[in-house]
Amino acid sequence: MKKAYDFSWQDLGDLTAGRPNLGGETSVAIYRLMQFTFKDILSKELGREKTSELFVKAGYLAGREFCRNMLSTALPFNEFIADLKLKLIDLKVGILQVEQADMERFEFILTVSEDLDCSGLPIFGETVCDYDEGFIAGVLREYTGKEFTARELDCWATGDRTCRFVVKPVER
Amino acid sequence: MSSSTHLLETLNHCLAQAMERGIGKNGLTFPISCEEFQDPSCRCFCENLEQIFGQINETYRLAEALANGQLKAEVSRSNIFAMPLKALQSSLRHLTWQTNQVAAGDLSQQVTFLGEFSESFNHMIESLRDKKSLEQRLKTITDVIGEGIYLVDTKGALLFANPEAEKLLGYGIEEMAGKIILHAIHKQVADGTLFAPEETRLLHAIANGQTYNDNDCVFTCKSGRLMPVSLACRPVVTGDSLEGAVLAFHDISEQKKYQESLHKINALLDMQASTDGLTGIYNRAKFSKLLKVEIARAARYGSAMSILMFDIDKFKDVNDTYGHQSGDKVLIEMARAIHHNIRSTEIVARWGGEEFIIIAPGCGLEQGRQLADILRLKVEQTAFSVPRKITVSFGVAVFRADDTEISLTNRADTALYRAKENGRNRVETEDSPADPV
């Protein structure tokens, strides 16, 4: 059996060299095509719950790596969030907003509008942004050193216009 | 049993009414019961319409709630009309949070994708950042400046104190904020006497927006210590309205001390320049000045004045026999003896060597002679350390209207010479009595 793969940021490759003509961007539809086909196959192989769990885990890894490579953890919290918001807009991931922040308990209600994963989807009646849940928890884990859970309350796919996440530290 | 025509007519009536009167408090009421329809497609259409009516009502209520600022209002997930309002609701919740953040000093907030509102908000943030950096600069200036600075309102209540002010007077901004600072610090003069701060020119200047400077002011520190300060007060005016004043002050204790010591040094230098180093009485230079003054006075008022010049008899013998140190001692004792036996208006000085000179204001020639004789006798009776007995000879001259210091002292000198010639330990007056002046 082959050894498990360990992700590293360098594996994303040198896009200026690799895509001199096409550049670093692609279409959201293609991104979603990959994500939803993964979802299709994995859910059939492993079941819906396991698939969802794996998407959260992958998102968490992505969030930690993103924070480590794209953000400055030395910034004070407010500026860190402002920076994160700008980066997510620049990279066309989504529009991050804070609706509530309890800085003592470190509990937040965050929203992401025009989310890469779900905005414009038909109304399925359930939240679909498992990957985002993991991503948010991963970013905060990397910034604070503490584990977080992010749970999506509202989603485009449940009839909302923004994805709304409740973020809390994991009780120990 | 209802027909589709009936359904359309009823609907039309209901909608026409709504268009005319608005949706109102009770909302749109779906006018027909779906059960009335037997035809399945008609019934399905009817049910969908009823649901849409419900969603419209709900959306209307959500819009109303948002218009009233109720950002927690809820709406069912399947409501397709409410979706943009939900986006608005989300933005408004975020804006509320952002506003609170800004109020708490977080200027990293930016509003994105809200059109003109974004522009205005971000513009506001930019101005606040400018203001903050200006404030920061001012704070740095007031922090490092070596002056105590108070910002007060027109009543003198404290609004701001820089660290130097706290350091100088001991009052922190926390304990004095909003209190009339001058009641605590501006209530005494340098000797400790209390006055009513309300009556001071400083408080008057603050209340009336006037410029005020005081280089000789005293502030009372929290410890009770009185601190001499140099103070500048300038009005703070915004637009047309007087906001209060800025007081800048610094401790001038050191400066005061320096001035005092300078004063002492100058007095000492002055004394050194005017006294004889050995005997401590006036020297010849100072005597000349004093004589000039006395001559001028006598000339102006026509008053009498005598000059008594005297010399220690056989002083050379004293030096030769007992040494110069003993000679100096005799000179010192002589100066002391004479000084003790003249009046405060009379002036004695060392003329040079063993010669002394006295100004006796108000004395004519005869009075001068009498005074000289008294002094001569006193010296004769004084027991000096070595040798025991010392005598002096006096020459006396009286002021004449045309006298200069030189002519006057010369005549006294001539008389003294004669006293020596005539056997010492005696008084001689000038040759011819003075013309009356």
Ligand SMILES: [Zn+2]
């Ligand atoms: Zn979502």
